[in-house]
Amino acid sequence: MNSVKLFEPITIRGMQARNRIFISPMCQYACEDRDGVPTDWHIAHLGSMAIGGAGLIITEATGIRPDGRISSWDTGIWNDEQVAAWKRVNDFIHSQGAMSAIQLAHAGRKASTYRSWSGHGSEPIEEGGWQSVSSTDEAFEGYAAPRALETDEMRTMVTDWVEAAKRSVDAGFDAIEIHAAHGYLLHQFLSPLTNDRTDDYGGSLENRARLLLEIVIGIRAAIGESIPLFVRFSATDYKEGGWDEQQTATVARWCADQGADLFDISTGGLITGVTIPTGPGYQVKFAEFVAQHVDESVSAVGQITTGKQAEEILQAGLVDVIMIGRAALRDPQWALHASQELGVEIDYWPKQYARAK
Ligand SMILES: Cc1cc2nc3c(=O)[nH]c(=O)nc-3n(C[C@H](O)[C@H](O)[C@H](O)COP(=O)(O)O)c2cc1C
Numbered sequence: 001m002n003s004v005k006l007f008e009p010i011t012i013r014g015m016q017a018r019n020r021i022f023i024s025p026m027c028q029y030a031c032e033d034r035d036g037v038p039t040d041w042h043i044a045h046l047g048s049m050a051i052g053g054a055g056l057i058i059t060e061a062t063g064i065r066p067d068g069r070i071s072s073w074d075t076g077i078w079n080d081e082q083v084a085a086w087k088r089v090n091d092f093i094h095s096q097g098a099m100s101a102i103q104l105a106h107a108g109r110k111a112s113t114y115r116s117w118s119g120h121g122s123e124p125i126e127e128g129g130w131q132s133v134s135s136t137d138e139a140f141e142g143y144a145a146p147r148a149l150e151t152d153e154m155r156t157m158v159t160d161w162v163e164a165a166k167r168s169v170d171a172g173f174d175a176i177e178i179h180a181a182h183g184y185l186l187h188q189f190l191s192p193l194t195n196d197r198t199d200d201y202g203g204s205l206e207n208r209a210r211l212l213l214e215i216v217i218g219i220r221a222a223i224g225e226s227i228p229l230f231v232r233f234s235a236t237d238y239k240e241g242g243w244d245e246q247q248t249a250t251v252a253r254w255c256a257d258q259g260a261d262l263f264d265i266s267t268g269g270l271i272t273g274v275t276i277p278t279g280p281g282y283q284v285k286f287a288e289f290v291a292q293h294v295d296e297s298v299s300a301v302g303q304i305t306t307g308k309q310a311e312e313i314l315q316a317g318l319v320d321v322i323m324i325g326r327a328a329l330r331d332p333q334w335a336l337h338a339s340q341e342l343g344v345e346i347d348y349w350p351k352q353y354a355r356a357k
Contacts, residue, residue, distance in 0.1 A: 004311060004342050004343075004344050005020065005311060005314040005315060006019060006020050006021060006307060006310050006311045006314055006322065006338060006342065006344075007019045007020075007339060007342070007344045007346060008020065009055075010055070010297070010320065010321065012175070012228040012261050012262060012297060013225065013226050013227060013228045013261060014225075014226030014227065014228075015099055015174045015175055015226075015227070015228050016099075017055035017056045017098075017099045018055050018097060018098070018099075018346075018348060019053070019054075019055040019335065019346075020055060020314065020320065020321045020322055021053070021054050021055050021310070021322055021324060021334070021335045021338065022054065022055060022056040022057070022058060022101075022299060022321050022322070022323050022324070023046075023049045023054045023056070023057040023058055023323070023324055023325075023328050024058060024301050024323040024324060024325035024328075025058040025059060025060050025061055025103040025177065025179070025232075026060055026325055026326075026329065027060040027061055027070060027071075027074060028041060028042065028045060028060050028075075029071055029073035029074065029115035029116075029117075029118075030042065030045075030073065031072075031073050031074060031075055031076075032073070034072040034073060034128055035076075035081075036062075036063060036066070036069065036074065036075055036076025036077075036078065036079075036082055037075075037076075037081050037082050037085045038059075038075050038082070038085045038086055038088075038089055039085075042059075042075065042085075042089050043088060043089050043092055046059065046089055046092075046093060046100070047089070047092045047093065047096070048332035048333075049098070049328055049332050050092065050093040050095075050096035050097070050098035051096050051332070051333070051350055051353075052328070052331075052332040052333035052334060052335055052336055053098075053333065053334075053335030053336040053339065053346065053348060053349070054098055054324070054328070054334070054335045055098065055099065055335070056098060056099040056100065056101055056174070056175065057093055057098055057099070057100050057101070058100075058101045058102070058103050058177055058323075059075065059086075059089075059100070059101070059102045059103055060074065060075055060103065061074065061103050061105035061107070061179050061184070062074070062075045062076060062077050062102055062103060062104060062105060062164075063075070063076040063077070063078065063105060063106070063107075064076075064077065064078065064104050064105065064106055064160050064161050064163075064164035065078050065106070065160045065164070066078065066130070067106075067111060067112070067130050067131075067132065067133060068105060068106030068107055068108075068111060068160075068185070069107060069111060069112075070105075070107040070110060070111060070113060070184075071112070071113050071114060071115045071118075071123065072112070072123060072128045072129065073115050073118075077102065077104070077164045077167050077168055077171070078160070078163070078164060078167070082167070082171075083167050083170050083171045084171075086102070086168075086171035086172070086173070087170075087171050087172050090171060090172035090173060091172065094172070096348075096350070097348050099174040099175065100172070100173050100174055100175075101173055101174060101175035101176060101177050101228075101230065102168045102171070102173045102175075102176055102177065103177045103179050103232070104161060104164050104165060104168065104176060104177065104178055104179060105179035105184060105185075106157075106161075106179075106184060106185040106186070107132070107184045107185060108132065108133065108134040108135070108146065108184050108185030108186075108187075108188045109132050109133075109134035109136070109138075109139060109140050109143065109145075109146035109185075109188060109194075110132075110140050110143065110183055110184055111130070111132040111133075112129040112130050112131075112132050112144070113129075113143065120142075121142050121143055121144075122143045122144035129144075131144075131146075131147055132144065132146040132147070133146055133147050133148075133149050133153075133185075134146035134147070134148060134149065134185065134188050134194070135148065135149070135185075135188045135189045135194055135195045135196075135197055135201070135202065136148055136188065136194050136195065136196050136197070138194065138196070140183065140271075140272075141271070141272045141273070142272070148197070151199040151200065151201065154201060154211060154214075157211065158211070158214045158215055158218050159218070161178075161215045161218065161219065162215070162218040162219055162221075162222050165218075165219040165222055165223055166222050166223070168223075169223050169227060173227075174227070174228075175227060175228040175229070175230060176219065176223065176227065176228070176229050176230065177229075177230040177231070177232055177264060178212070178215060178216065178219070178229070178230070178231045178232070178260075179232050180212055180231055180232060180233055180234075181232040181233050181234040181264075181266045181269065182232075182234055182266065182268070182269030182270075183234070183268075183269035183270035183271070184269075186211060186212050186215070187233075187234055187243070187269070187270055188270070189201060189202075189208055189209075189210075189211045189212065190208050190209060190212065190243055190247070190251065191208070191237055191242055191243040191270050192208070192241060192242065192243070193237055193239065193241065193242045193243070193270060193271060194270060194271075195208050205247055205250065205251070209251045209254060212231075212251065212255065213251075213254055213255065213258060216229065216231070216255050216258045216259060216260055217258045217259075220258060220259030220260075228261045228262060229259060229260045229261055229262075230260070230261065230262040230263070230264050230299075231252065231255050231260050231262075231263055231264065232263075232264040232265075232266060233248045233251075233252065233263060233264070233265055233266065233290075234248075234266050234267050234268055234269055234270065235248040235265050235266070235267050235283070235286035235287075235289070235290065236248075236267050236268070236286065237268070237270045237271060237274070238267070238268055238274040238275065238276055239271065239274050242270065242271075243270065245286055245289045245290065248265070248286075248289075248290055249289065249290050249292075249293035249294065250293075252290055252293070252294050252296075253293060253294055256294055256295070256296045260296065261296050261297060262296060262297040262298065262299060262320075262321065263287075263290055263294060263296065263297070263298050263299070264298075264299045264301065264323060265283060265286050265287035265290050265298060265299065265300065265301070266283060266301055266302065267283050267286055267302075278302075278303065279303065280303045280304070280305070280309065281300070281302065281303060281304055281309060281313065282302050282303055283300065283301060283302035284300045284302070284304075284313055284319065287299065287300035287301075287318070287319050288300075288316070288318040288319060291318040291319055291320075292318065297320040297321060298318070298319050298320055298321070299319065299320065299321035299322065299323050300313055300319045300321075300322060300323065301322075301323035301324075301325060302325075304322055304323075304324060304327070305327045306338075306341065307337070307338030307339070307341035307342045308341065308342070310322040310324075310338065311342060336349060
């Protein structure tokens, strides 16, 4: 094996992460007051990943506006109170030498649901839910039907994403990720399976990608040149006639032309009733496909659980970053342990934990 890539720093625009281990965005449903304000839980949860040696930590899907949350327990970034609370999270992450990114999200027709331990399906309006919006008025199976967005609502939608990005910079995030995956709003617009529009936002690939592109353009103009912008895609709907890796690669290139810097490649989530062939590293081939079509950085995610496995993916030479999700919930010090597994000396083992090395 050549030098260990997993622990090489990576520079994207004005940000340098100490290694290529990024913590994947993971919803916590922990805003008990249902006000979108991150809590002590978020400091402890995300902070433990920073203590644990990750290069960059991405927040859970965070609503750009109230109706964009998956559930009423999600975090948000539409007001000053949320900005102040995120600043505390970021101050702690930075104190541990890690970088932070926020995943900006709008859940579209998959919004206003219960968290898994509070109920099933859509949360009724009387209990704190709301009318969801989408590219279509067709419901996600088992959920309440959304209202299709009017064409003249699209400008406000873009503005809301851009305002959320500005607030994210004010809150001290080092990078911004646009969530265009997992069947949420932007994926609903991208995929022919959920976009039945006849206006400028439906039909051709260019039209289906228009909302995402307008958001990328708006965010890049608002955040300046030094902050990296990531886009998470689901590279396939696992269904004939749906969104696929070729369309992902094309739209990723368009996003890159407008200032996106990293493509975070996941899969699925748009519809029910499809079989997803999971297994160790099951999405890596999709990340490698996209990497062959763009010059920008690409990350791989999905059942990557050991340092050796992560290193092999990087050594194959196409993917630049590894995202760790559930393995980091099981072991917030995943990165520290991977450094031991791969025999790499790092200078950010926490001093407080030196006796445990
Ligand atoms: C509890 C949990 C919450 C998640 N929430 C999000 C989310 O907010 N945004 C997102 O893009 N993916 C989310 N995911 C998907 C993960 O980011 C990741 O892509 C997926 O778990 C596969 O990676 P893994 O096998 O390393 O866990 C979530 C996954 C889990 C387990």
